[in-house]
Amino acid sequence: MRSAIKKPQLNAYLYIMPALVMYLVFFIWPFIQLIWLSLHEWNGYGPKEFIGFLNYQKLFVDKQFWLAFQHNLSWTFSAVFIPVSIGLFLALLLSRSPMRGRVIFRTIYFLPQVISSISVAVVWGWIYNPTFGLLNQFFNTVGLDFLARGWLGDKTFALPALFIAWSWIHYGFTMVIFIAALEGIDEVYFEVAKIDGAGWAQQLRYIILPFIRGPLTTIILITAISSFQVFDIIFALTNGGPGRSTNVLPLYMLDSAFTFHKIGYGASIAVVLSFIIFSFSLILLRVRGSFKEGNQ
Numbered sequence: 142m143r144s145a146i147k148k149p150q151l152n153a154y155l156y157i158m159p160a161l162v163m164y165l166v167f168f169i170w171p172f173i174q175l176i177w178l179s180l181h182e183w184n185g186y187g188p189k190e191f192i193g194f195l196n197y198q199k200l201f202v203d204k205q206f207w208l209a210f211q212h213n214l215s216w217t218f219s220a221v222f223i224p225v226s227i228g229l230f231l232a233l234l235l236s237r238s239p240m241r242g243r244v245i246f247r248t249i250y251f252l253p254q255v256i257s258s259i260s261v262a263v264v265w266g267w268i269y270n271p272t273f274g275l276l277n278q279f280f281n282t283v284g285l286d287f288l289a290r291g292w293l294g295d296k297t298f299a300l301p302a303l304f305i306a307w308s309w310i311h312y313g314f315t316m317v318i319f320i321a322a323l324e325g326i327d328e329v330y331f332e333v334a335k336i337d338g339a340g341w342a343q344q345l346r347y348i349i350l351p352f353i354r355g356p357l358t359t360i361i362l363i364t365a366i367s368s369f370q371v372f373d374i375i376f377a378l379t380n381g382g383p384g385r386s387t388n389v390l391p392l393y394m395l396d397s398a399f400t401f402h403k404i405g406y407g408a409s410i411a412v413v414l415s416f417i418i419f420s421f422s423l424i425l426l427r428v429r430g431s432f433k434e435g436n437q
Contacts, residue, residue, distance in 0.1 A: 200410065212300060237323065
């Protein structure tokens with residue numbers, strides 16, 4: 142009897158073993174090495190010098206680190222509201238409205254999600270170009286030439302301009318998730334609401350939002366995680382400039398490690414960033430678990 146019980150358990154362990162080995166080799170072990178490297182001072186080619194937690198002490202009094210962290214925070218708060226709100230609006234429009242060609246519009250709106258970030262950077266770099274960019278040409282055409290500027294060269298507008306380009310990529314993902322959630326709501330609820338005389342705003346408040354609360358929370362947390370990982374579009378368009386006004390933690394980590402040859406210091410930034418992302422991931426798992434328990 143015991144052997145019959147143990148055999149399925151043994152098979153289960155054998156099935157998960159390859160994934161577990163890959164996880165240990167490609168994630169856990171490199172992360173342990175990263176932590177160990179953050180405890181050293183190393184320029185990338187000479188001998189390593191063990192300095193304990195000195196890199197972390199320097200990190201928490203580093204003004205550039207806190208500036209980059211502040212940029213990540215502002216990016217995250219904006220990302221939680223703007224792309225998520227746009228995605229929800231489009232999902233409501235393309236799932237609850239009787240408009241024709243909804244599938245075509247879904248494809249068009251989702252298309253930026255599958256385009257490489259570098260290609261998107263090229264497109265938005267052309268839009269923001271101060272000489273022949275579409276945005277400045279539009280302002281000049283409609284008589285608002287005083288609004289034309291070098292968008293990516295202006296310390297005040299560079300970060301918001303980058304965020305708009307990033308949002309253009311990501312709102313399609315939130316739209317698709319919301320559409321799936323909305324189409325999972327039984328039509329009976331809306332029919333009963335119409336019989337009771339409920340308007341669109343009341344249906345949104347009492348039917349739609351309660352039913353999509355789980356996906357909404359998941360999207361918000363996933364967006365927050367991806368906001369702290371933003372790198373490619375900033376690197377391609379401004380590389381943290383002008384004057385570090387668009388610098389973020391992943392970019393500062395790269396510069397510290399490979400531009401200024403402070404490998405240990407860059408590793409300490411990576412460790413802190415990893416724990417921030419790990420914290421958001423734990424919150425995501427906790428929230429998803431609570432919603433599953435609530436649904437049961």
